[in-house]
Amino acid sequence: MNKKSLKTLEYFKIIEILKTKAESSLGKDIVDELNPMKELMEVKNAQDETEEGVNIILRRGNPPLGGIFNLSSEISRAVKGGILYPSALLKIADSLRVGRRLKSFIRSDREDKDSFYPILEGYIGDISTFREIEDEIENAIISDEEISDNASSALRSIRRQIETKNSSIRSKLNSIINSSNNKKILQDSIITLRNDRYVVPVKQENRSQFPGLVHDQSSSGATLFIEPMSIVNFNNELKELKVEEKKEIERILKDLSEKVAEISEYIMSNQNILAKLDFIFAKAKLALEMNGTKPILNDEGKIYIKKGRHPLIPKNEVVANDIYLGEKFSSLIITGPNTGGKTVTLKTVGLLTLMAQAGLHVPCDYNSHMAVFNNIFADIGDEQSIEQNLSTFSSHMTNIVNIIDSLEDNSLVLFDELGAGTDPTEGAALAMSILNYLYDKNIMTIATTHYSELKLYAIATEGVENASVEFDVETLSPTYKLLIGVPGKSNAFEISSRLGLQDVIIEKSKELLTKENIQFEDVLANIEIDRKISEKNKAESERLKKEISKLKEELEEKRQKIDKVRKNTLKEAKIEARKILEKAKVEADEIIRELRDISTDIEKERNKKIQESKDRLKNKLNTMDDDLADNILGQTSTNPPEDLKVGDPVKLLNLNQIATVLTEPDKDGNLMVQAGIMKVNVNLSNIEKTKDQEKDKTEHSTKGIVRSKTRSIKTELDLRGKNLEEAMLEVDKYLDNVYIAGLNQVTIIHGKGTGVLREGIKQQLKSHSHVKGFRLGKYGEGGTGVTIVDLK
Structure with missing residues (x-):
């Protein structure tokens, strides 16, 4: 880039x-x-x-950047x-610390997913951290000249001994200087140090009365600083301890x-990274400023x-301008x-371009476009500044x-007062020739001038555009506002008139101008008037547009607030409802x-009562069986029947009742018969075969009962709504009926509920004499709400 x-x-x-x-010299x-x-x-x-x-x-x-040092000599x-x-060690610890803190600083911000x-x-990520070494240095070193007692146990022990010895x-020494015998000998009752050894000031004339080693004397020679012999060994021991302390340090x-x-390589790598980060954050701070x-x-x-501002002019003075080039015109x-x-406009374009190419943000509005050029040339005079213009034609x-x-x-080429400092006609011609040369080479060019010829040149030449800086004739002061597309009017006559120049002179000056120049200036004046009207209308339009936009934003904001309140209200209501x-x-x-606990307790109590009732019933039945057996055994048959088969009709002698054989006699002659609904164990001696008529009658009666049961009995029993006690009685009676009816499988419906009824029925079925097996229902049969019972 051109220096x-x-x-x-x-x-x-x-x-x-x-x-x-x-923050650091490395960043600078x-x-x-x-x-x-x-x-x-x-x-x-x-x-x-x-x-x-x-x-x-x-x-x-601002990130934590304090503690970045150039450690090259220390590491070497x-x-x-x-x-x-x-x-040096403290600087290294500081450098390690700043690297660690920066990693933590960025990591904390990355917790936000939007960052x-x-x-x-x-x-x-390339910064290496060594917290252990960092802590070890900080634990061992207090300052540039002080080592901590915590640096090692040996150092702590030595320093305690030094303290005790001191x-x-x-x-x-206090006992020596406070002794009444020594007060006359000593110059002062003080203790001091000479050559790192404790001494006391003794008068010169009393030297012989005070045994010890002389280490120094006053400038007058009246005082000797003597180490008493009684503490020489103590001082020697103290000196040895200090030597040990120094060795340990x-x-x-x-x-x-x-x-x-x-870890020297990592420290140097960290140093380079930290310097780069310091530089980047310096650029960021400048951008914000x-x-x-x-x-x-x-x-x-x-x-x-867009709204570009020269960065070296105070913010309260600078005028922002829109400046564009390179799209429809190159000059x-x-x-x-x-x-x-x-x-100022030339310098603003040039300086903002240089800043952008240096990676610096530029003082202008968002979405401004900047070009990256291979080189930038500026002719603004050898001593040119924003306040002065001291250039000459030769310079x-x-x-x-050179450009x-x-x-x-x-x-990008920037010319200030192109062609000035010589004959206007020649200067204008030379300026147009230079501009043509740059235009033919497609070089982006901005030039300032006073020549009217260049205004006409810009109007007549494609790819070249006029611009002007606004001047307020009423106040005789510039507004510093750039107007692209509008050539500037010199305003020399208007300014002279406002300053008091006689009208005769001004009119004579106008006569000296060519007709073309007068017409051109009139055109520029009319353009200026039209522009101001247009600017005023534009400003009013912009104002109205902003008001409409503001109202729209306010309405949108209110709508969002209402939506937010509504959503929050619904959210709170949902939360409250959920609670x-x-x-x-x-x-x-x-x-x-x-309720389950209560139900369990009730069921337990019911089961207990049912069991007690069953036990009482069983005892009564056993008693009745015994009585019945006694009664039956009371009468014996003189002619016990032989070859009895299951289903044969017999007569119970003592009861005088017809019964049906249910089982064949065992070796003792005992068998089971059924008389009506009662099953009885009897001996062959208590029964006799019936006549055929009675047999036919009994068979007919028994078959009738079985047919009746078969027709009326159902293959399922619904127990829902009953308590356990009622259900168990129903089941017992139902199983007797289905057994008599000769059914092989039935369904007991007990429902799912709390499971008490299901468990009670389960326990009953386990011990029932008619039951061959049972299981819970499958899918399609009722599931756990039914029990399928297989009968013997």
């Missing part, structure tokens, strides 16, 4: 401001080396770095086996230095600066009065010659649990 242009456009002033934003060194870049991707990457830094500062505040000393001073800093995270020496520092040497934005970059020479000619802002032409000789593709339901569910579960 003269960098100076002319005051780029280095921006660099000096940027340096103040860096990078700033010193910062030059505008020429590669589009490099510039984009640098702009992205700055943007990430800005976003982090806006979200989290450690690697060579040298012992580092405490101050994303790929470039900075890449740098910080106390003993001072105690001994050296050992500690050597150990720490060796540990630093082991200048209200800068990230421009949209291109390498096609297209510039569209822009700016006209207008002196001190009207033409030079201008020297610069122009044309150094010209390369994709360049009520959860509470009701808990209460219901508790009630159900209590």
Whole structure:
């Protein structure tokens, strides 16, 4: 990049401001080396770095960058086996700490899913942390010249011994200086140090009366500083302890230095990364201070600066302007009065372009477009500044010659007062020729001028556009507002008239102008009037547009608030309803649990009572069986029947009742018969065969009962709604009936419910004589709500 242009456009002033934003000397060194870049991707990457830094500062505040040092000499000393001073070790610990804190700083911000800093995270991810060494240094070293007692147990022990020895020496010396015998001998009753040994001041004439070693004397010679013989050994021991202390400190520092040497490569890598991060955050701080934005970059020479502001003019004084170039025209000619802002416009375009190519955000509105040029050339005079214009034709032409000789593709050229300082006609012709030359080479050019010929040139030439800086004739002051597409009017006659020049002179001046010039100035005047009217209408339109937009935003905001309130109300209502339901569910579960407990207790009590009733019934039946057996055995048959088969009719002698044989007689002659609904165990001696008529009658009666049972009995029994006691009686009776009816399988419906009824029926079926087996229903049969019973 052209060095003269960098100076002319005051780029280095921006660099000096940027340096103040860096925290470390390393960051400032990078700033010193910062030059505008020429590669589009490099510039984009640098702009992205700055943007990430800005976003982090806006979200989290300034990052913790204190403690970044240039450790090159310290690390080199450690690697060579040298012992580092405490101050050097503290700097290394600070450097390790800042790296660790930066990692934590970025990690904390990444907890927010919306935050994303790929470039900075890449740098910080490469930082190595050594918390153990960092803590060890901080634990061992208090300051640049002080080692902590905690550095080692040996050092702590030595220092305790030194403290004890000091106390003993001072105690001994206090007894010496406070002795009444010694007060006349001593110059003062004080204890002092000479050559790191405790001494007392003794008068010169009393030297012989005070045994000890002389270490010093006063300038007058009247006082000798003597170490009493009684503490010489103490001082020797103290000195030995201090030697041990020094050796232990050296050992500690050597150990720490060796540990630093082991990680020296990581420390130096960290140093480079931290310096880069300091530089990036310096760029971010400058962007925030200048209200800068990230421009949209291109390498096609297209510039569209929205509300651009010169960064070196105070914010309360600078006028923001829209400046564009490279889309419909490649040359822009700016006209207008002196001190009207033409030079500021040139410098604004040039400096903002340099800043953008250096990776700095530029002070303009969002979505501004900046081009990346291979070179930027500026001819604004050898001593040119924003306040002065001291250029001459010769200096201008020297610069122009150098620019044309150094010209390369994709360049931006800025000319101030092109062709000035010589004959106007020749100067205008020369200026147009230079502009044509640059236009033919497709060089982006902005030039300022006073020549009317260049205004006409811009109007007549395609790809060249007029612009002007506005001047308020009423106040005789510039507004510094740039108007692209409008050539500037000199306003010389109007200004002279306002300043009091006689009308006769002004009219005579107008007569001296050519007719074409007068018409051209009149056209410019009319254009200016139309422009102001257009600007006024535009301003009013913009105002109304903003009001409408503001009303729309307010309505939208109110709508969003209403939606938010509605959503919050619904959300709160749902939450409250959920709480009520959860509470009701808990209460219901508790009630159900209590009911189950009560039901279980009741069922247990019922089962107990049923069992007691069954036991009583069983006892009565046993008694009746015994009585019946006694009665039956009371009468015997004189002719016991033989060859009895199941189903044969017999007569019970004692009961005088016809019965049916259910089982064949055993070896003792006992068998089971059924008389009506009662089954009885009898002996062959108590029965006799009936006659055929009686047999037919009995068979007919029995078969009738069986047919009746078969027709009336159902294959399922519904117990739902009954308690366990009622259900068990129903089941017992039902099983007798289905057994008599000869059914093989039946279904007992007990429902699912609490399971008490199912379990009670299950226990009953296990011990029932008619039951061959049972199971719960399958899918399609009723599931756990029914029990399928297989009969014998």
